[in-house]
Amino acid sequence: MRATLSVARAVGWRMLHNNLTTPSLLIPGLAFPLFFFTAFAGGLSRVNEIPGFRFPVGYTAFQFVFVLLQSAAFAGVFTGFGIVRDFETGFMRRLMLAAPDRRGIVLGYAFGALGRWTITASMLTAVALIAGMDVGGNGVDLFALYALAVLVNAVGLLWSAGIAMRFRTLQAAPLMQLPIFLSLFFAPVFVPLALLAGWLQVIAHLNPVTLLLEAGRSLIAGAPVHVGYAFLVALLLVTGFSVWAVRGLRKAEAAGS
Amino acid sequence: MIGQVLQLARRSVIRTIRQPANWITPLIFPLALMAVNTGGLHAATSLPGFPTDSFLAFFIAFPFIQGALFATVNAGVDLARDIQTGFLNRLALTPMQSPALLIGHLGGVIVMGFVQAAWYLAVALVIGVRLESGVAGALVLFLLAVLIVLAFGSFGALAALRTGSTEAVHSLFPVFFVFLFISSMNLPRNLIETDWFRTAASLNPVSYLIEAIRSLVITGWNWEALGLGFSIAIVMSIVGLTLSSLALRTRMART
Numbered sequence: 001m002r003a004t005l006s007v008a009r010a011v012g013w014r015m016l017h018n019n020l021t022t023p024s025l026l027i028p029g030l031a032f033p034l035f036f037f038t039a040f041a042g043g044l045s046r047v048n049e050i051p052g053f054r055f056p057v058g059y060t061a062f063q064f065v066f067v068l069l070q071s072a073a074f075a076g077v078f079t080g081f082g083i084v085r086d087f088e089t090g091f092m093r094r095l096m097l098a099a100p101d102r103r104g105i106v107l108g109y110a111f112g113a114l115g116r117w118t119i120t121a122s123m124l125t126a127v128a129l130i131a132g133m134d135v136g137g138n139g140v141d142l143f144a145l146y147a148l149a150v151l152v153n154a155v156g157l158l159w160s161a162g163i164a165m166r167f168r169t170l171q172a173a174p175l176m177q178l179p180i181f182l183s184l185f186f187a188p189v190f191v192p193l194a195l196l197a198g199w200l201q202v203i204a205h206l207n208p209v210t211l212l213l214e215a216g217r218s219l220i221a222g223a224p225v226h227v228g229y230a231f232l233v234a235l236l237l238v239t240g241f242s243v244w245a246v247r248g249l250r251k252a253e254a255a256g257s
Numbered sequence: 258m259i260g261q262v263l264q265l266a267r268r269s270v271i272r273t274i275r276q277p278a279n280w281i282t283p284l285i286f287p288l289a290l291m292a293v294n295t296g297g298l299h300a301a302t303s304l305p306g307f308p309t310d311s312f313l314a315f316f317i318a319f320p321f322i323q324g325a326l327f328a329t330v331n332a333g334v335d336l337a338r339d340i341q342t343g344f345l346n347r348l349a350l351t352p353m354q355s356p357a358l359l360i361g362h363l364g365g366v367i368v369m370g371f372v373q374a375a376w377y378l379a380v381a382l383v384i385g386v387r388l389e390s391g392v393a394g395a396l397v398l399f400l401l402a403v404l405i406v407l408a409f410g411s412f413g414a415l416a417a418l419r420t421g422s423t424e425a426v427h428s429l430f431p432v433f434f435v436f437l438f439i440s441s442m443n444l445p446r447n448l449i450e451t452d453w454f455r456t457a458a459s460l461n462p463v464s465y466l467i468e469a470i471r472s473l474v475i476t477g478w479n480w481e482a483l484g485l486g487f488s489i490a491i492v493m494s495i496v497g498l499t500l501s502s503l504a505l506r507t508r509m510a511r512t
Contacts, residue, residue: 032431044444046444050303188297189293190294
């Protein structure tokens with residue numbers, strides 16, 4: 001266990017250091033969530049007045065939760081790009097030779113993704129509060145909201161790590177982002193589930209992201225709904241994708257990468 | 258000169274066809290985003306003052322603009338690759354005239370823009386969008402869509418010629434994306450509640466390009482919207498082409 005954590009700490013710190021010292025990695029990760037937040041919350045605030053739209057703390061908070069979860073998922077996916085880069089540069093080969101427990105490599109990338117997202121989430125939260133976002137939830141609700149986002153971050157990372165370890169080329173980048181992108185956008189992004197068009201409502205009902213999003217929104221509004229189910233689904237996804245990522249690691253080992 | 262232009266335009270089109278990601282993405286991705294936004298925001302049509310009861314008709318302008326952005330970036334990247342691989346250097350040793358290079362390159366972009374516009378319009382008609390301006394409106398829409406591709410394409414070429422780097426041209430995409438999102442893409446400007454966003458959208462030329470296309474679909478013949486849209490597309494094209502020509506002259510002189 002100590003060996004696993006030791007590898008994880010080293011890999012996680014390296015990922016975080018690379019992210020903080022490379023503007024081309026740092027800036028898009030910070031700018032895109034802020035951009036989506038301003039474009040959605042600013043441009044669509046009138047959506048709050050649609051008949052049947054009821055969200056007690058306003059449209060800014062409604063969109064904040066979506067962008068928070070989106071940024072968490074994409075911080076994981078972007079870290080997946082870093083894993084591919086490590087394969088392409090040959091660093092992963094050396095890392096695998098040096099690591100006493102290679103599962104620590106996956107855990108380390110998860111730490112890196114979490115560190116990366118923590119910076120984005122702090123910035124996003126600060127901007128949302130400066131923009132006058134209302135928060136109805138108490139400290140416990142907000143803690144649960146961010147904890148949910150941490151699990152989404154892990155899901156994004158583990159999914160993309162599984163792809164990265166299997167394909168080991170940046171050409172697989174669309175495979176990492178597209179399913180995450182689609183599952184996020186085939187959910188109630190702009191309006192609550194009940195106001196979606198029929199066909200999108202059917203897909204959104206089947207999409208687990210909807211449950212996470214609705215639970216997150218209920219937490220920021222201070223009226224928690226389905227939070228237990230949301231955590232259960234998130235934990236199941238983390239467990240499933242952990243197996244996916246570790247099996248990917250074994251395939252990379254078998255391929256001699 | 259015409260022969261040179263045709264040769265280079267043909268090369269540009271064939272090159273795009275040979276890279277499926279370069280033509281599949283602009284054909285599919287804007288329509289997928291349109292589907293998601295339309296499904297998510299169709300309830301916005303019940304807002305007082307919303308100009309139509311079909312969000313799909315309102316939003317159909319979006320793929321035309323986003324498709325133009327894709328075509329622009331792909332074409333810019335191709336030109337930058339020509340610079341990086343030394344193709345432009347070798348071309349400079351031939352009797353090829355500089356304007357032919359730019360026109361030929363943009364000719365290829367325009368062909369792609371035309372194909373994209375036809376695809377978006379066909380899909381729109383199949384899923385039930387009807388143009389209030391009729392068949393003549395469809396022709397004007399094609400003209401405007403191609404002009405927009407030329408305008409954006411000239412800036413893509415400018416970026417490629419100034420930087421000579423595919424990475425730099427790629428980095429243009431997020432910039433264009435910001436212009437697209439901070440516009441009247443999702444709601445009419447008079448229904449945008451947030452003051453700073455409404456001001457930004459009003460200052461953003463992309464809003465007027467979207468509104469010109471939108472007017473042909475949901476209003477009919479709105480001369481003010483069309484005049485503004487065409488004027489902006491023409492001015493952007495002239496500025497982009499002039500700056501690209503100057504950049505090309507410098508680039509060819511360097512080589």
